[in-house]
Amino acid sequence: xxxxxxxxxxxxxxxxxxxxxxxxxxxxxxxxxxxxxxxxxxxxxxxxxxxxxxxxxxxxxxxxxxxxxxxxxxxxxxxxxxxxxxxxxxxxxxxxxxxxxxxxxxxxxxxxxxxxxxxxxxxxxxxxxxxxxxxxxxxxxxxxxxxxxxxxxxxxxxxxxxxxxxxxxxxxxxxxxxxxxxxxxxxxxxxxxxxxxxxxxxxxxxxxxxxxxxxxxxxxxxxxxxxxxxxxxxxxxxxxxxxxxxxxxxxxxxxxxxxxxxxxxxxxxxxxxxxxxxxxxxxxxxxxxxxxxxxxxxxxxxxxxxxxxxxxxxxxxxxxxxxxxx
Amino acid sequence: xxxxxxxxxxxxxxxxxxxxxxxxxxxxxxxxxxxxxxxxxxxxxxxxxxxxxxxxxxxxxxxxxxxxxxxxxxxxxxxxxxxxxxxxxxxxxxxxxxxxxxxxxxxxxxxxxxxxxxxxxxxxxxxxxxxxxxxxxxxxxxxxxxxxxxxxxxxxxxxxxxxxxxxxxxxxxxxxxxxxxxxxxxxxxxxxxxxxxxxxxxxxxxxxxxxxxxxxxxxxxxxxxxxxxxxxxxxxxxxxxxxxxxxxxxxxxxxxxxxxxxxxxxxxxxxxxxxxxxxxxxxxxxxxxxxxxxxxxxxxxxxxxxxx
Numbered sequence: 001x002x003x004x005x006x007x008x009x010x011x012x013x014x015x016x017x018x019x020x021x022x023x024x025x026x027x028x029x030x031x032x033x034x035x036x037x038x039x040x041x042x043x044x045x046x047x048x049x050x051x052x053x054x055x056x057x058x059x060x061x062x063x064x065x066x067x068x069x070x071x072x073x074x075x076x077x078x079x080x081x082x083x084x085x086x087x088x089x090x091x092x093x094x095x096x097x098x099x100x101x102x103x104x105x106x107x108x109x110x111x112x113x114x115x116x117x118x119x120x121x122x123x124x125x126x127x128x129x130x131x132x133x134x135x136x137x138x139x140x141x142x143x144x145x146x147x148x149x150x151x152x153x154x155x156x157x158x159x160x161x162x163x164x165x166x167x168x169x170x171x172x173x174x175x176x177x178x179x180x181x182x183x184x185x186x187x188x189x190x191x192x193x194x195x196x197x198x199x200x201x202x203x204x205x206x207x208x209x210x211x212x213x214x215x216x217x218x219x220x221x222x223x224x225x226x227x228x229x230x231x232x233x234x235x236x237x238x239x240x241x242x243x244x245x246x247x248x249x250x251x252x253x254x255x256x257x258x259x260x261x262x263x264x265x266x267x268x269x270x271x272x273x274x275x276x277x278x279x280x281x282x283x284x285x286x287x288x289x290x291x292x293x294x295x296x297x298x299x300x301x302x303x304x305x306x307x308x309x310x311x312x313x314x315x316x317x318x319x320x321x322x323x324x325x326x
Numbered sequence: 327x328x329x330x331x332x333x334x335x336x337x338x339x340x341x342x343x344x345x346x347x348x349x350x351x352x353x354x355x356x357x358x359x360x361x362x363x364x365x366x367x368x369x370x371x372x373x374x375x376x377x378x379x380x381x382x383x384x385x386x387x388x389x390x391x392x393x394x395x396x397x398x399x400x401x402x403x404x405x406x407x408x409x410x411x412x413x414x415x416x417x418x419x420x421x422x423x424x425x426x427x428x429x430x431x432x433x434x435x436x437x438x439x440x441x442x443x444x445x446x447x448x449x450x451x452x453x454x455x456x457x458x459x460x461x462x463x464x465x466x467x468x469x470x471x472x473x474x475x476x477x478x479x480x481x482x483x484x485x486x487x488x489x490x491x492x493x494x495x496x497x498x499x500x501x502x503x504x505x506x507x508x509x510x511x512x513x514x515x516x517x518x519x520x521x522x523x524x525x526x527x528x529x530x531x532x533x534x535x536x537x538x539x540x541x542x543x544x545x546x547x548x549x550x551x552x553x554x555x556x557x558x559x560x561x562x563x564x565x566x567x568x569x570x571x572x573x574x575x576x577x578x579x580x581x582x583x584x585x586x587x588x589x590x591x592x593x594x595x596x597x598x599x600x601x602x603x604x605x606x607x608x609x610x611x612x613x614x615x616x617x618x619x620x621x622x623x624x625x626x627x628x629x630x631x632x633x634x
Contacts, residue, residue: 016413043457045402045409051374052413055381073397075367075433083370086343087378142434149340149368 004295005032006323008316009065009211009305010053012046013039018312019049023056025313029320033061035095035179035211035303040068040103047080054088061091065179065211065303066161068099069121070109074141077121078128078148081156090154095179096121097161100236111140115166122158122174129156159209164240165193172197177207179303182237183245183277184294190244191298209301210294215281216309216319224267226281229307231258231266233278247277284322291323331599332609333630334360334389335623336516338375339614346370349623350379354386356627357634360419362389362516362611366426367397367433373406380414387417389611392470392487392516394425395450396435396443403450404457411463421487421516422450423470427543448479470516473545477503485512487611489540491519491588493601495552500605507606514609515602518587519616521595521626529622530589532615534578535571537586544586554585588612592629599633 008026010019019036026034034053038046046067054062062084069077077096085092098104098114111117120139127134129152134143159177162168171178172194180190187210198205213233215226234251235258242248250271258266275281280290291302309315335353337346350361361379365372376390390410393403403422410418424430424443437443451467458465466484471477480486480503490496496515499505507513518536520529541549541558542565549555561578568574583589588610590598602610616626 016409043401043405043408045373045406047371048373048377048406048409048413051377071399072402073367073433073435076371076397079367079369080371080374083343083374086370087374144432144434146432146434147368150342150370 004292004299005301006291006320007031007033007035007061007209007301007303009035009037009303011037011039011306012042012044012049014049016049016052019052020056021313022316023053025316026060026320027057029317030324031060031304031320032301033063033091033093035063035065035209037065037211038067038099040071040099041106047084050084051087054084054092058088061093062088063093063095063159065093065095065159065209066097066099067095068104069096069118070099070104070111070140071107074121074124074143075128075146075148078125079150081125082129082148082150082152085152085154085156093157093159093177094125095159095161095177097179098167113139115170118160118162118167119170119174122160125158159206163190163238165244168193169197171206175206177209179209179211180299181211182241183247184290185247185277186241186245187294187299188297195298207301208299209303210299211303211305213279213306214287214304214319215279215307216284216287216315217281218283222310223275223281225307225310226279227270227275228263228267230270230275230279231263234270234274235259235263235266237278245277247274250274251278284318285326287319288322288326292326329634330603330608332359332514334358334362334387334609334611335616335626336362336364336611336613337379337617338363338365338369338372339617340369341617343370343375343378346375346617347378347382349617349620350386351382352620352623353627354383356624357631358386358627360387360389360609360611362391362421364614365391365393367429373410376410376418377414380410380417387419389419389421389468391421391468392423392425393420394430395422395447396430396437397425397433400450400453401457404454407454407465408457408461408463411461411465416463416465419466419468420454421468421470422447422454424476426539428539444475444479447476448482451482468512468514472499472543472548474502474547477505480505481511484510485514485609487514487516487609489517489543490515490586491517492552492585493598493605495548496602496605496607498548498551505606507608512608513606514611515607516611517613518583519612519614519626520583520587520589520622521592521612521616521629522622523592523625529615529618530583531575532618533587533589534580534583535575536614537583538565538571538578540586541582552585554581557581592625592632595629596633
C-alpha cells in the first residue's frame, strides 16, 4: 500500500481573506501541501493567489492545480512557473490541464487534439527552462528563435490534470505527477492507466494526486448540503469519466435534471451511492479512512478540496488533526 | 529644481526575484518615488515580482509594466492589478503599450497591421479601466509610447511614458502628440539609463545594447527626423544576422547610447533634469541597466537626492 500525504485544495474563486486564512491554517497543521485551482472566468489572478499562498504557508509544497495553457502564451506560463519557483525553491509544482470545455467555449477558444497540445506544451516548457533556443509552429505553439533570459535552479515538476483515457496515458508517459478527480471507482481505473505507462519512461513514475470534493458533516442538514455539492460535481463531470465509473446511469439522470432545473433540484436525485462515489462526506474519521484507502489504489497524495464543510477552517483543522492521529 | 518631478527606477531585467526585491528595497530607502516592474516575454512575470516587492516595502509606489495587451488579455491585466491593490494596498500604477516588437514576434505574436495597434491598445485601456472602476479602485493607467500613431491616443490615458531620453525628441513628441500636461495628465519618460560617477565598461556595454533595442524599435519617420535612419538601418542588418544584440555590442556606435539613454555623470544630471522640467516632464523612469546592482541603484538615488 502506498503511503498517502494529505494536502488542501482551494480555487481562484476564493477571496483574498479566505486564501490567507486557509493557507495559514494549513501552515499550522500537519498537511503536505496546498493546491490552487483556476476557475476560468473568475476575476482573480491565480498566479498572484498562488504567491499569496506561498507567503502564508512557507513550509508547505504549493502547486497550481490546474491552469490551462490555452488561456495564455506559453512564454507567460514558463516565466510564471519560474517566478513562483524562485519564490519558494523546490516546493513549487505546476499543474496543467486543458480546462473545462464549456468555459473554453464561452471564451471563444477552439482547439483540437488535446493530447498533442498538452504533450507539445510540456515539451516546450521543459526546453524553455533548459535555456534552449526554440522555434516551433505546431499544436498551437508558435515560437521563433525564442530563448528565455532566466534559468531555473531547480527542476519545476509538471503535473497534468487529466480525465479521459488518452490524456491519462500521456500523463503516465511524460508528467512528473497526475491530478485526478472523479468518483472513487473512476480513480481506481485511472491510476491503473497511468501506471501502465511506466515501462515507457526512464524517470520515476508520476506522483498520483487525487483531488476530491470533501465535506465534513455532522448534522442532518449537512447531508442536504453535501447532496447539493454532489449534484454540482456530477453535472460538471464529462461522460468519458462517468463511463469509467460504476454509477453512470444514476449520474446521467442527475445531469439531465441539473441541465433542466438547476443544481438544487438535481440534489434530490442524488442517491446515497452517488454521494459516496463523487464526494467524501462524513465525520473526520470517515474522511481520513477513505483518504487512507486511496493509498491501496496507488494514490500518493489526497487533496481535501472545497467545500470542506459548513465551517471551512474548523473542518480543515479537524480533518488534519484526525489525519495526524491516525 | 527636481522637486516637481517624480523619479523612478525600472527593475526586473536579467535579475533574480531576490535580487530585484533587494534593489527595490534600496530604491525605497534611498528616497526614490517609484519602482516600475517591467514585463517582457523573456524575464520573470511582472505581477508576481511586483507582489514580492510590495511584500518587502511599505511606502514606494509601484508601477506594473509596461504590460502588453497583445501578450496578456486585458481582463488578465485587470485581474492582476485588482488582486495586487486588494492584497497590498492602492500604491500601484499600470502602464500598457505595444511592447517590444522583436520579443513579441519571437514569442509567436505577429503584430500585423500596425495601423490598428493604437485602437487595440486604447480598447484594452477602456476594458481595464472599467474593471478597475467596478472594483471601486483608483489606479492611474499610463501609456508607454514612442511613435506618432500611438501618441494620438495618449490623451485618453492618465499619463504617458515616452520611450525617449533626448530632449529634442521629447519636445517633438510633446508637440506632435499635442500632449497637455496638467493635473489629470502627466508627461513622463522611461529610457535606458546609466548614471555613474565612475564608468564601468561592462555596464556601459549593457546601456548600449538597451539603447539599441529602443533605437531599433523607433519609427522610421522619427529616425529620419533625427538624421540617424541610415545608421540604424545598418545596425538592423547586423542585428538580423546575429543571434543577439549582445553579440554585436562592440559594433553599436556609442552615439546610440547618447541619443537613446540617460548615460550621464551625476554632475551632468541637474541640467538634464532642469531641461526635462522646462519641457513639462513630471515623471522620469531610469531604465535598465541602472538596476544592474545595489550600487548602481544607490548611485542614481544619491545623484537625484543632490538635485532635490
